[in-house]
Amino acid sequence: xxxxxxxxxxxxxxxxxxxxxxxxxxxxxxxxxxxxxxxxxxxxxxxxxxxxxxxxxxxxxxxxxxxxxxxxxxxxxxxxxxxxxxxxxxxxxxxxxxxxxxxxxxxxxxxxxxxxxxxxxxxxxxxxxxxxxxxxxxxxxxxxxxxxxxxxxxxxxxxxxxxxxxxxxxxxxxxxxxxxxxxxxxxxxx
Amino acid sequence: xxxxxxxxxxxxxxxxxxxxxxxxxxxxxxxxxxxxxxxxxxxxxxxxxxxxxxxxxxxxxxxxxxxxxxxxxxxxxxxxxxxxxxxxxxxxxxxxxxxxxxxxxxxxxxxxxxxxxxxxxxxxxxxxxxxxxxxxxxxxxxxxxxxxxxxxxxxxxxxxxxxxxxxxxxxxxxxxxxxxxxxxxxxxxxxxxxxxxxxxxxxxxxxxxxxxxxxxxxxxxxxxxxxxxxxxxxxxxxxxxxxxxxxxxxxxxxxxxxxxxxxxxxxxxxxxxxxxxxxxxxxxxxxxxxxxxxxxxxxxxxxxxxxxxxxxxxxxxxxxxxxxxxxxxxxxxxxxxxxxxxxxxxxxxxxxxxxxxxxxxxxxxxxxxxxxxxxxxxxxxxxxxxxxxxxxxxxxxxxxxxxxxxxxxxxxxxxxxxxxxxxxxxxxxxxxxxxx
Ligand SMILES: Cc1cc2nc3c(=O)[nH]c(=O)nc-3n(C[C@H](O)[C@H](O)[C@H](O)COP(=O)(O)O)c2cc1C
Ligand code: SF4
Ligand code: FES
Numbered sequence: 001x002x003x004x005x006x007x008x009x010x011x012x013x014x015x016x017x018x019x020x021x022x023x024x025x026x027x028x029x030x031x032x033x034x035x036x037x038x039x040x041x042x043x044x045x046x047x048x049x050x051x052x053x054x055x056x057x058x059x060x061x062x063x064x065x066x067x068x069x070x071x072x073x074x075x076x077x078x079x080x081x082x083x084x085x086x087x088x089x090x091x092x093x094x095x096x097x098x099x100x101x102x103x104x105x106x107x108x109x110x111x112x113x114x115x116x117x118x119x120x121x122x123x124x125x126x127x128x129x130x131x132x133x134x135x136x137x138x139x140x141x142x143x144x145x146x147x148x149x150x151x152x153x154x155x156x157x158x159x160x161x162x163x164x165x166x167x168x169x170x171x172x173x174x175x176x177x178x179x180x181x182x183x184x185x186x187x188x189x190x
Numbered sequence: 191x192x193x194x195x196x197x198x199x200x201x202x203x204x205x206x207x208x209x210x211x212x213x214x215x216x217x218x219x220x221x222x223x224x225x226x227x228x229x230x231x232x233x234x235x236x237x238x239x240x241x242x243x244x245x246x247x248x249x250x251x252x253x254x255x256x257x258x259x260x261x262x263x264x265x266x267x268x269x270x271x272x273x274x275x276x277x278x279x280x281x282x283x284x285x286x287x288x289x290x291x292x293x294x295x296x297x298x299x300x301x302x303x304x305x306x307x308x309x310x311x312x313x314x315x316x317x318x319x320x321x322x323x324x325x326x327x328x329x330x331x332x333x334x335x336x337x338x339x340x341x342x343x344x345x346x347x348x349x350x351x352x353x354x355x356x357x358x359x360x361x362x363x364x365x366x367x368x369x370x371x372x373x374x375x376x377x378x379x380x381x382x383x384x385x386x387x388x389x390x391x392x393x394x395x396x397x398x399x400x401x402x403x404x405x406x407x408x409x410x411x412x413x414x415x416x417x418x419x420x421x422x423x424x425x426x427x428x429x430x431x432x433x434x435x436x437x438x439x440x441x442x443x444x445x446x447x448x449x450x451x452x453x454x455x456x457x458x459x460x461x462x463x464x465x466x467x468x469x470x471x472x473x474x475x476x477x478x479x480x481x482x483x484x485x486x487x488x489x490x491x492x493x494x495x496x497x498x499x500x501x502x503x504x505x506x507x508x509x510x511x512x513x514x515x516x517x518x519x520x521x522x523x524x525x526x527x528x529x530x531x532x533x534x535x536x537x538x539x540x541x542x543x544x545x546x547x548x549x550x551x552x553x554x555x556x557x558x559x560x561x562x563x564x565x566x567x568x569x570x571x572x573x574x575x576x577x578x579x580x581x582x583x584x585x586x587x588x589x590x591x592x593x594x595x596x597x598x599x600x601x602x603x604x605x606x607x608x609x610x611x612x613x614x615x616x617x618x619x620x621x622x623x624x625x626x
């Protein structure tokens with residue numbers, strides 16, 4: 001985890017703005033209520049849902065989630081800022097996560113990270129000019145037997161060589177999973 | 191080393207479509223829960239106690255004993271499955287969930303029945319994506335077949351099971367950080383007592399167990415405690431998964447008894463098969479980073495719950511080895527390790543937040559060729575002034591930071607000093623001016 005500061009470049013919320021969460025999204029979030037004793041416990045699932053749909057969690061979305069879960073918007077911001085996977089700013093459509101923990105570093109992870117930076121011409125926490133990619137480093141992805149690794153959204157790449165990077169990043173379908181996707185929205189028993 | 195070890199937890203790894211319910215059932219799956227439902231929860235807990243099943247999540251606490259801390263009078267009990275697996279370089283839980291998800295689900299059912307749990311939450315780290323889809327699919331199948339929900343298999347036992355996804359925070363693997371995160375808060379560990387068994391999730395009695403611990407349960411129920419305690423050395427019974435990574439010929443997850451040594455795991459033909467290019471082993475973190483480091487001369491250590499202490503380590507930890515070879519600059523290792531804890535400290539406790547931060551800064555300086563001899567003493571001193579062991583923190587994260595950093599500095603001190611002696615004159619002053 002790491003704490004993120006308020007993003008001053010983002011416009012202050014417009015109270016007149018129309019809601020960003022559609023009724024369908026709200027319904028998905030509400031479908032989680034029976035799973036927990038409190039509505040607040042639905043916060044992480046709600047943030048996952050919203051981030052998957054919008055690509056990030058805007059302040060407007062935080063306020064709307066707060067209303068839905070009957071908590072204060074600052075509680076939502078508090079949680080968003082604590083967890084590294086939630087972004088409070090727009091970012092590239094695909095997030096490239098390069099592992100920097102020990103096994104990956106020993107197997108050449110630093111060179112892979114450099115290759116990603118060079119290919120995309122961005123630094124960590126940067127978005128490529130075409131808006132396609134956002135780059136972060138991650139602690140151990142629990143794939144160390146295949147080090148060095150990186151992920152593009154949900155897809156994991158194993159034993160990546162620095163020389164493979166440009167080919168991987170040029171592939172349109174590089175974030176597509178080879179296994180059947182199961183949705184976080186799956187209700188139990190269905 | 192028992193060369194005739196028969197895989198137990200990994201018996202379905204490599205079997206085609208083992209993640210499918212039908213295949214799991216055809217291979218004897220879901221018989222453990224059927225047998226368990228014929229027993230009373232008390233009998234079941236007794237059996238697990240007799241097996242002396244110690245937790246595989248890092249602390250090695252006996253599972254049966256943990257369950258008996260639950261108050262007698264209780265209406266609601268929660269079971270939290272710790273699938274956060276965030277200790278570098280650990281991946282045994284991932285292997286178990288990806289290749290045999292129903293084994294975990296059956297273990298959850300058995301633990302749920304023993305503890306009279308009403309809901310089981312599988313807390314899964316956010317980085318797990320493929321394992322999430324595989325486990326969610328298996329869970330849907332298990333629900334459809336009547337293994338979860340109301341009146342399971344015609345008994346009076348009812349339990350729901352949900353996957354709860356984390357979002358990137360090592361500290362959420364700590365059991366009370368996990369509980370806070372489940373409640374929709376930042377994962378700040380709680381001051382104990384009260385312990386989760388008394389007031390955990392939503393202030394209700396709660397049990398937290400690791401994935402591998404739970405995967406042992408179907409086998410203990412089916413084969414009995416005596417079978418379990420016949421495997422491995424005294425006090426460290428049962429099968430265990432060992433992860434090996436780093437520059438070895440065959441990195442992977444291997445199952446053995448805890449009689450095995452670090453050397454066997456690195457060099458054994460059934461294990462990692464030696465070092466790439468026959469390089470010499472310079473050091474090994476044998477239990478995840480947090481337990482500390484061994485030098486290349488300490489490879490005879492047995493991988494059980496008690497031996498690591500004889501080598502100055504914190505414990506067995508996650509039994510995940512990362513090996514580094516003679517070409518590795520020890521300063522890079524220190525930098526990587528110190529950075530991890532500085533980034534992952536949740537910041538509640540001063541000694542942990544500041545201590546891990548200072549150690550990372552010192553490691554950066556040493557790495558830049560601007561170390562001082564006294565920096566090594568400061569590092570060791572700092573590790574002694576943080577953590578639960580001296581009573582200075584809420585959770586065990588800083589103890590897990592102290593052991594690797596202290597053992598690195600103490601066991602490789604000569605090498606750090608060589609670097610310091612050889613560095614450019616005046617560099618310390620220049621670097622300090624830039625950094626400050
Ligand atoms: C900082 C920290 C991180 C932890 N991370 C994990 C983890 O990722 N997975 C895990 O099972 N246990 C982790 N633990 C240990 C848990 O607190 C707890 O002891 C364990 O889940 C209990 O399960 P067990 O008795 O079955 O081993 C962590 C502990 C600390 C202090
Ligand atoms: S010891 Fe460190 S990680 Fe644990 S609660 Fe305190 S500050 Fe957070
Ligand atoms: S160290 Fe990179 S996946 Fe574990």
